[in-house]
Amino acid sequence: MAYNIPVEATLDVIGGKWKVVIMCHLIKGEKRTSELKRLMPGITQKMLTQQLRELESDGVVNRTVFEQVPPKVVYSLTEYGWSLRPILDAMCAWGEGHIDLTSEKAVQ
Amino acid sequence: MAYNIPVEATLDVIGGKWKVVIMCHLIKGEKRTSELKRLMPGITQKMLTQQLRELESDGVVNRTVFEQVPPKVVYSLTEYGWSLRPILDAMCAWGEGHIDLTSEKAVQ
């Protein structure tokens, strides 16, 4: 996969509708599948699983399965995933600072 | 538009396949349409125009038209667009630092 500009490599990993949101939740600590679902009311089970699988195969998140009934699976950021933290922090900070302006714009 | 988490506001503005790439080029200075096309060999005329229109209506880029023949249109980041710079810088830096690892992974 050749990139015309390095930032495309970043987009390959964090691109998509839900990955950044998932990672922003995982920054605050490991989460079970059901917790993530509660934190993201708009996501479907399928998309959550799919995005987590992709993040896992990209080495960004760890998936830990506890062999018990009912099943328990916990997701957390890997060290590689933590290297994305500056990006996630910048995105979260910008969102917090500009969410009001965005709403105003929507009203105009 | 209600967000479950502020970072979704950020994704609304910079989400999409090309917007971050376009903005990364505009960071280095204003560009004409044809320059952007040359810098992004993979983008089609239609997508370039479409993404620029969206960035413009989000207040992130300026579109300056010079009334001459042949037409000349120049795009640049607005002040609001510059506020996204920490995100763009972090994404570019991560891409530069991890592009090799990504290629290795693709080879495995």
Added chain:
DNA sequence: AACCATAGGCACTTTTTAGTACCTACCATC
């Protein structure tokens, strides 16, 4: 026996996103 919760698989459909092809207008040059 029926039902719950968990974590997900799978087939199918819909929606969104992106690509192709062809169109405009202007003036200059060949």
Added chain:
DNA sequence: GATGGTAGGTACTAAAAAGTGCCTATGGTT
């Protein structure tokens, strides 16, 4: 008079992303 270069527009199609509904397994509760 045809062609080139610029900056698009538009209709149609293809591909990717996302959503829906129904399925599994297990053991405990009602």
